[in-house]
Amino acid sequence: MSDPLAEWQRLSPWAMVSLLLTQAAAQGRQHLPLLLGAGAGLTLLDAIGWRELLLAGGGALCLALLLAWRYYRRFRFRLEDDVLVIHSGLFEQREYKLAAHHVQQIATRQPLHMRPFGVVEWQVVPLAGDASRITLPGIRQAIAEALSERLSPFALTPQAAAPAHYVLTARGLLLHGLTSRSVVVAAAMLSPLIRPLERWLHDIAPSLAWRDWLPTAPLLLAALAILAVLAVVLLLSVIAAVWRFFGYRLVEHGGRQIQTSGLLQRQRQSLTLSRLQVVECVETGPGRLLGCGYLVCHQFGGAGDEGRRFLVPGITGGEQRRLLAALWPGLSWPAELIRVSRHYRRVLLLRGGLLGGLLLAGSGALLDATLPDWQWLLLAAAVVALVVLGAWHRWHCQGWARSGDYLWVRHGLFGLRTHVFALHKAIAVDVRQSWFQRRRGLATLHLHLAHGRVALPFIEHATALALADELLVACASGSVVELPD
Amino acid sequence: MTHSDQPVGAEPRQGLGESPLLPLSPRLAPCLALHKAASWLVVVLAVAWMPLGDAPLLAWRAWLVAGVAGCGALGVGLAWCEARRRAYTLREHDIVQRRGLLVQRLQALPLVRLQHIETRSNPLERCFGLVRLACFTAGGRGADLLIEGLPAAQAELLKQQLLDRLASASRESST
Numbered sequence: 001m002s003d004p005l006a007e008w009q010r011l012s013p014w015a016m017v018s019l020l021l022t023q024a025a026a027q028g029r030q031h032l033p034l035l036l037g038a039g040a041g042l043t044l045l046d047a048i049g050w051r052e053l054l055l056a057g058g059g060a061l062c063l064a065l066l067l068a069w070r071y072y073r074r075f076r077f078r079l080e081d082d083v084l085v086i087h088s089g090l091f092e093q094r095e096y097k098l099a100a101h102h103v104q105q106i107a108t109r110q111p112l113h114m115r116p117f118g119v120v121e122w123q124v125v126p127l128a129g130d131a132s133r134i135t136l137p138g139i140r141q142a143i144a145e146a147l148s149e150r151l152s153p154f155a156l157t158p159q160a161a162a163p164a165h166y167v168l169t170a171r172g173l174l175l176h177g178l179t180s181r182s183v184v185v186a187a188a189m190l191s192p193l194i195r196p197l198e199r200w201l202h203d204i205a206p207s208l209a210w211r212d213w214l215p216t217a218p219l220l221l222a223a224l225a226i227l228a229v230l231a232v233v234l235l236l237s238v239i240a241a242v243w244r245f246f247g248y249r250l251v252e253h254g255g256r257q258i259q260t261s262g263l264l265q266r267q268r269q270s271l272t273l274s275r276l277q278v279v280e281c282v283e284t285g286p287g288r289l290l291g292c293g294y295l296v297c298h299q300f301g302g303a304g305d306e307g308r309r310f311l312v313p314g315i316t317g318g319e320q321r322r323l324l325a326a327l328w329p330g331l332s333w334p335a336e337l338i339r340v341s342r343h344y345r346r347v348l349l350l351r352g353g354l355l356g357g358l359l360l361a362g363s364g365a366l367l368d369a370t371l372p373d374w375q376w377l378l379l380a381a382a383v384v385a386l387v388v389l390g391a392w393h394r395w396h397c398q399g400w401a402r403s404g405d406y407l408w409v410r411h412g413l414f415g416l417r418t419h420v421f422a423l424h425k426a427i428a429v430d431v432r433q434s435w436f437q438r439r440r441g442l443a444t445l446h447l448h449l450a451h452g453r454v455a456l457p458f459i460e461h462a463t464a465l466a467l468a469d470e471l472l473v474a475c476a477s478g479s480v481v482e483l484p485d
Numbered sequence: 486m487t488h489s490d491q492p493v494g495a496e497p498r499q500g501l502g503e504s505p506l507l508p509l510s511p512r513l514a515p516c517l518a519l520h521k522a523a524s525w526l527v528v529v530l531a532v533a534w535m536p537l538g539d540a541p542l543l544a545w546r547a548w549l550v551a552g553v554a555g556c557g558a559l560g561v562g563l564a565w566c567e568a569r570r571r572a573y574t575l576r577e578h579d580i581v582q583r584r585g586l587l588v589q590r591l592q593a594l595p596l597v598r599l600q601h602i603e604t605r606s607n608p609l610e611r612c613f614g615l616v617r618l619a620c621f622t623a624g625g626r627g628a629d630l631l632i633e634g635l636p637a638a639q640a641e642l643l644k645q646q647l648l649d650r651l652a653s654a655s656r657e658s659s660t
Contacts, residue, residue, distance in 0.1 A: 127623065300623050427598050427622050428629050431501065431591040438589070448622075448629065465502045468593060473498065475595035476578035
């Protein structure tokens with residue numbers, strides 16, 4: 001029987017319709033001012049009536065359909081042994097080739113509108129990183145599964161039978177929504193609405209009888225407004241978490257972790273454990289209060305977009321230990337993290353003091369006459385207290401541990417981030433000594449890892465050199481290109 | 486050029502801080518100093534010709550220019566001294582570089598992480614017969630190790646040695 005994947009395959013026609021609509025929406029969104037400007041210009045021209053507009057619209061639609069047809073005709077793919085070959089391009093022909101042993105991660109996404117047609121978006125990330133990601137924008141599910149199976153055995157095969165070793169609970173989902181960085185994203189999304197809302201309230205408020213039921217005390221009013229904004233931001237954040245992580249299951253299968261999640265847009269991601277570089281345990285400030293954190297698994301050239309990263313969300317009840325042990329076999333949790341030198345606290349105090357002094361000087365220049373002396377003293381005392389507390393807390397959070405073949409580096413201020421990686425996963429090391437550090441026999445160790453640089457500040461110079469030596473020795477036996485077994 | 490090329494296990498591995506380093510070309514110091522001087526000259530000229538109108542700063546312009554020029558002279562002097570301190574070595578499994586004056590850095594890049602190597606030179610470096618060697622890894626977004634101030638012949642030799650190591654490492658990993 002001939003292998004269907006060895007023949008040239010095309011995208012699904014339904015995917016082309018979806019692609020056409022999403023591209024039109026994206027282009028419209030990107031060039032909205034241009035479109036509005038053109039529309040406004042057209043209304044001023046008497047020579048152009050509805051007939052001309054319809055003709056122009058029809059012409060544009062025909063052109064878009066023609067381009068979509070050309071794209072559809074030109075986009076084809078097939079497997080040549082274990083090499084995926086893709087031909088694409090509207091005006092210039094491009095050929096991509098990706099060998100199975102260069103595959104780092106495979107993901108499929110199925111938006112709601114693709115579900116009735118059994119079409120999925122299939123993505124593969126090569127070892128070169130997320131920037132070289134290849135996407136097949138819409139292929140039939142059966143073809144996607146066959147392709148995943150051939151390029152990366154056990155990657156995305158149905159895992160109905162395989163028991164999940166982590167399932168996100170409703171409580172975990174809610175806590176993740178409340179504590180993750182989505183809160184900040186939601187706040188950033190809402191920020192452009194503040195000015196129009198303020199203007200609207202200013203215009204509409206006199207005509208409404210708000211004064212009858214709103215409290216008159218300005219402080220109470222401000223507190224209520226802040227609470228309302230916070231509630232909206234938290235609600236948006238929870239909705240974002242439900243959208244992305246609803247029904248989250250993590251399954252271990254053939255040396256891979258496979259996650260499935262998504263409310264309307266189902267998403268599957270696979271992570272080859274042998275290519276896992278760093279695991280980052282994240283606990284945000286609110287997350288520490290509510291006892292909820294999440295894990296980020298980093299590979300080479302990881303995505304900047306958090307939506308594409310391999311995340312294990314909503315971890316509660318100290319399940320990090322169990323999950324970390326599953327991701328890094330043989331990992332033992334260190335009894336205690338080693339603190340960095342107390343001189344680091346002094347340096348943080350100095351930096352904070354300088355910044356606070358500058359802030360006070362700036363405020364003094366602006367508000368000199370408006371505040372009485374006792375208020376200035378109060379402000380200065382508050383700044384000093386904040387600087388002292390911040391420096392102490394930052395120093396307290398900074399720590400590291402060597403546990404077997406793994407290194408743990410933790411840092412943070414309100415939240416905590418702990419980077420865990422095998423010694424042989426380091427890319428490069430850098431031992432730095434400032435003038436002050438040389439006098440005290442200290443150094444800062446910069447570790448270049450797959451997801452970026454992690455600093456271990458103010459440790460003993462001899463310790464920094466010894467750690468760097470150990471990392472280099474461990475790396476000498478490793479290799480970036482991990483060949484398949 | 487001598488490198489510590491002992492076979493694996495023949496001798497105890499030297500620590501990062503103990504490895505003897507090779508100085509870079511003595512022409513690097515004037516080259517970097519000239520580069521720094523040119524950058525500062527632009528700043529000095531900008532301050533000297535900055536239109537101040539009737540601002541009270543006008544009376545202080547000469548002092549301002551002298552201050553900026555003094556800072557520039559200090560920067561050039563520091564760049565000269567820093568260039569004289571720079572050194573590197575190619576060890577059995579890694580390449581090490583020392584740089585920095587006020588903040589001293591000891592960088593080490595394991596050879597197994599190397600993806601590709603580039604040699605670069607700008608017109609000023611070409612005048613001094615110097616070349617930069619840029620080492621790239623898979624995880625980095627730019628050059629992970631940049632060795633400036635290598636004489637052209639030495640850079641070519643070092644590049645060839647690194648390429649040989651890369652080839653042998655890839656042969657070892659494929660067998």
